[in-house]
Amino acid sequence: xxxxxxxxxxxxxxxxxxxxxxxxxxxxxxxxxxxxxxxxxxxxxxxxxxxxxxxxxxxxxxxxxxxxxxxxxxxxxxxxxxxxxxxxxxxxxxxxxxxxxxxxxxxxxxxxxxxxxxxxxxxxxxxxxxxxxxxxxxxxxxxxxxxxxxxxxxxxxxxxxxxxxxxxxxxxxxxxxxxxxxxxxxxxxxxxxxxxxxxxxxxxx
Numbered sequence: 586x587x588x589x590x591x592x593x594x595x596x597x598x599x600x601x602x603x604x605x606x607x608x609x610x611x612x613x614x615x616x617x618x619x620x621x622x623x624x625x626x627x628x629x630x631x632x633x634x635x636x637x638x639x640x641x642x643x644x645x646x647x648x649x650x651x652x653x654x655x656x657x658x659x660x661x662x663x664x665x666x667x668x669x670x671x672x673x674x675x676x677x678x679x680x681x682x683x684x685x686x687x688x689x690x691x692x693x694x695x696x697x698x699x700x701x702x703x704x705x706x707x708x709x710x711x712x713x714x715x716x717x718x719x720x721x722x723x724x725x726x727x728x729x730x731x732x733x734x735x736x737x738x739x740x741x742x743x744x745x746x747x748x749x750x751x752x753x754x755x756x757x758x759x760x761x762x763x764x765x766x767x768x769x770x771x772x773x774x775x776x777x778x779x780x781x782x783x784x785x786x787x788x789x790x
Contacts, residue, residue, distance in 0.1 A: 603645075606641060607645050609635045610631065610632075610635045610637065610642055611655060611656055611659060612635070613631050613634035614626065614652045614656050616634055617630050617631050618653065618656065618700075619700035619704065623653065626649060627649065628649050631652060656701075660701060661721045664694055665720070665724055665725075667694055668690060668691060668725055669724060669728065671690045672725070673728070675687070676731075680732050681785065684732070684781060685778075685781045688757070688781055691757075691761055692776070692777060695762060695765040702766065707766075722754060729753070730746065740788045740789055740790070741789060741790030743790075749788060753784060753787070753788075760780060764776055
C-alpha cells in the first residue's frame with residue numbers, strides 16, 4: 586500500500602547535485618536521531634546538521650516524519666544487503682557454521698548502528714509499520730528457509746519449518762536487539778555462542 590504524501594518524499598532527485606543534497610540530509614538526520622532521539626530531531630536541527638537551508642530540505646521532504654521513514658528505509662536496505670550477502674556467501678558451508686556467521690554479522694550491524702536502532706525500537710513505533718523492515722524480514726526468512734529445507738535430514742522429524750522460521754526470527758531478533766541495547770555483562774562471542782546453541786538444540790531436538 587502506498588504511503589500517504591505526508592509520509593513520503595516530495596520528489597525523487599534526478600541530478601547528481603540533488604542526490605548529493607538528499608544524502609546529506611539523510612546522513613544528518615541519522616546523526617541527529619542517534620544523538621537526540623525522535624523528539625529532539627526537528628527539521629531545523631536536521632537542516633543545520635546537513636548544512637542546507639530549511640527551504641532546500643522542504644523541497645525533498647514535507648516534514649520530519651517523511652525524513653525519519655526514509656532514514657529507516659535506508660537502514661533496512663543496508664541491513665538487507667549485508668545480511669543477504671552473508672547468507673549467500675555461506676550457502677555451501679555447514680548450516681552450523683553458516684548460522685553462527687549470520688548471527689555474528691547481524692550482531693555487528695546492530696552494534697554499529699546501536700543509537701539509531703534504539704530510536705527505531707523504542708521511540709518510533711508510532712510511525713510504523715515500516716514496509717522495508719517487513720520486506721527485510723521476509724527476505725531473510727526466505728533465505729533461512731533454504732538452509733532448513735536443504736538440511737532437513739539433520740533436524741528433528743517433527744520440525745515444522747514454517748513455525749520454526751517464525752519462532753527463530755522473533756527469538757533471535759529480539760534477543761540480539763536487547764543485547765545490543767541493554768548491554769548485559771556477557772561478552773559478544775559468548776552471546777553468539779549461546780544463541781547458536783539455542784537454535785541448534787531447538788531444530789535438532
